Amino acid sequence: MKKDQYLIEKNGNNYEVVIGLEVHAQVLSKSKLFSNSATKFGSEPNTQVSLVDAAFPGMLPVINEFCIRQAVKTGIGLNAKINKKSIFDRKNYFYADLPQGYQISQYKDPIVGEGSIVLDLPSGPKTIGIERLHLEQDAGKSIHDIDPSSTLVDLNRSGVALMEIVSKPDLRSPEEVNLYIKKLRSIMRYLGTCDGNMQEGSLRADVNVSVRKLGSDKFGTRCEIKNVNSIKFMQMAIEYEANRQAELLEEGGIIDQETRLFDTKKNQTRSMRSKEDAHDYRYFPDPDLLPLEFDDQFIEDIKSEIPELPDQKKDRFIEKFKLSPYEATILVSDLETSKYFEKVIKNSDVKLSANWITGELFALLNEKNIEIDQSPISPENLSKLINLITDGTISGKIAKTLFVEMSNGDQDPKKIVEEKGLKQQSDPKELEKIIDKVILDNPDNVQKYKSGKDKLFGFFVGQVMKASSGKANPKIVNDILKKKL
Amino acid sequence: MTIDLKTVKHISKLSRISIDDQKAKKLEKDLNSIFKWIEKLNELNTDNVEPLTSIAETTLRFRKDQILSKNIREDILKNSPKDNKDYFVVPKVVE
């Protein structure tokens, strides 16, 4: 058993959890996959629905080139094989929010084949295989809670392009799932192919979970938990489901391969009622569409648009800026964060910049529950703040006060320092006066210090800082104090 | 291959078309005569034949990513069997 391995224990038996994810990522595009209506989130119901989206008789799909490019781009970001020929199939089933009675998807021949994602685990990197990525249409939305007697259907989302990204069953714990989703989202955000906004449903996943006795190399029967829309829920669902399956096996039961739903109120998974009607999707190539084909040049053009991706950026940060892998991982995990960091270090010390961003700034953003691109402190002003520390104008402690001050309205730290007189006192003569007074005022402690109570040194520093309203340069204070005592 | 009554009912379920027993029996008869005739295809060896997926010998034409369709909610909803100015309405669905 490896250290930190995630296992489910039942009656002294350890079960390993095997997880595969089918992530549905909404493609960032202005218009839908096969129609020219808008994709904007949060519009009035049924106001972004074309005749094609509502499947009127005689309406036909015409593919959006940008969505194809986005899928190829994502495939390149996942180090995956790009298929120059792929086929759109119809997946046939009836549902209220599926106006065509079929979803146009890709079944046997997806646009993107095998690839991989590297996770940064505490124990080291782990590669998770990507099985495939294909393009498909999203369905509309059924709303059950407006009208007590009916279900209402909004087709605004109907026909929006999705990328279904299928992982291999390489994930082994809720934490790995967390890291996988975050990494995938980060890559897509870097590429600009999906905004990854889980609240708005632009990233959702079907989670396949099975368990097996530790040491077994055979996969157990899996259950698919449909349409989970937050990492937290995915983790809870996996935990519940793995325990349920392990318990069932311990009792000598058999796991049904089935589709389950995660009930976010009860924190449980349950079998979907509609399963009585066994699914038979009757996939076949959509005769309204021809095979999707493009040449090497098409792929090369997209390759030339690929920005530096998180893994490359991380390597560069470590190499060039001598950051620790840990710091680098945090700073590249989000494109906006990395951009912010690179702006700050243009004129400032790298190490301090990394500390301030991952420390004070992240805490502030967390507290305000906002993203870094909405940060009340601009990278330029944070850089100025850091420079005030490095050139000795202010102390680290003052800097923290200043930071709070700045967060109320992104003011120039230099200005605040001047206006409020926060400048550090570094003049040894001035400081000597204060120190002399502190020594004079505390004869008992001086005595104790001299008799070996070294710890009291801090007390003197504190007194000096207090007397100088925190402005004294701690380094110089230290030097003088050591001499005087 | 013969198609039995159970299969007929299964297909009708998949097709979302309800049929009574009498109709099912008639369909069983019709489908069997049709499929008996269709199975003539089995005489042919097609092992090395590429299936023809599209008769138009060209590739898929791409559209630019432009929003051209405006809000046509009224048009979209005006033929709907249940009146509602914002939504399509279906019987209550329990998931």
Place this chain on the structure above:
Amino acid sequence: MTDIINLTLTELVNKIKSKEISSTDITSNYIERSKSSKKLNTYIEETFDDALVNSKKFDAKPDLQKKLPGIPIAVKDLYCTKNVKTTAGSKILENFVPSYESTVTQNLWNSGAILLGKLNCDEFAMGSSNETSHFGNVLSPIDNNLVPGGSSGGSASALAAKLTPATIGTDTGGSIRQPASFTGTVGLKPTYGSCSRYGIVAFASSLDQAGPMTRDVKDCALLLEVISSFDNKDSTSIDFKRPNYFSDLNKNIKGKKIGIPKEYRVEGMPAEIEKLWDNGKEYLKNCGAEIIDISLPHTKYALPTYYIVAPAEASSNLARYDGVKYGFRVEGENLIDMYEKTRSQGFGDEVKRRIMIGTYVLSSGYYDAYYLKAQKVRKLIKNDFDEAFNKVDAILTPSTPSSAFKVGEKMDDPVSMYLNDIFTVPVNLAGLPGISIPAGLDENNYPLGLQLIGKPFDEQGILNIAYSMEEKINFKLNTSDWWNK
């Protein structure tokens, strides 16, 4: 003015251009005759009042540059027409009013034509006798109690009875050519991709094509020129240089090689059809063409292939008729119940039968045995034609294996009904252009047709050959107006 209805489309256009007659004259004559011909049951929806208004509008400000200036035309009710009820002959669309226009009908109106009404057809174009329409069967003007063929039966009957100067049908397996053959008229199915499918109620997407139905070949060329266009709203529409079919029409077919496929000499074919075919060869020889025996070895597999491919596509295309967005609905206890009742009561028996066949051949476990097999055989059928066209310029066959039959004669035997399309179906499977022209009468004085099959996009070639043959055949359609007495 009974003369007006006896003029061909081309003659009408000329007389309008020379201002001998007005659009209102033509329109009111056709309306009058249509009104007194209700017994044929050709119209599902009459737009006579609007047609008169439009013809007066045209006459007030005639644009004589148009190809169909002020010409009234009734069209098959499979074309979506803006603000005019469109039913596809089905109860499930009995009250459907599109807010949009099909590309093909839009082309008609852009050329100056005026809508007279919507013509009856087999439900969703599934039928060969126009007996499956929810709006009742259509009678042939040829004889009392005779079917006009199908699925464009209303179109053929209205054309032959002179209720419209020309019309357009759709052809998935022979739905233009077979009724044309049964009613002594000309019908052309263009190459797949010539006419846009946008706004045509879909039956089988990979086979459906719109086409002209006219009294003679010249009219056919004119109407084809109007309706054939590249359309970027249809992904299967093909962008090729379309000739001026009408002005390029000529009788110079000297040296053309015409293939006679031996496989079309089917068992049980009446001697009079053999005779007709032989006559056709003679006419062609007299025109200077060369007759060459060819083989299309997979011909006998075409119908079984068609009865897999077409129902499979139809089962999916017709899934959108679910009572949610438009059309007929039967309320149910729940969503599934509503679907099942709506579709059970909204579709007629033949449509249900084909949906069931299609669902079955696509269902899990049967896909390879039926659908995939059919696609492979379809390839072989296409290869047969490709090879034949290495040797010949066009192929001559009978249009149907028999003349028109009595109402009700084949309704209880689906397979014998399907066999009607034995000569027309291979042309759809291979996506080729085909034209049926009247070539003679059988012992009952029922019309019989000959079919010319061309290379892809060589509509002009088969039109020219048909034009030459037409002159030699000198067929005169005489209806006794039995329904008008």
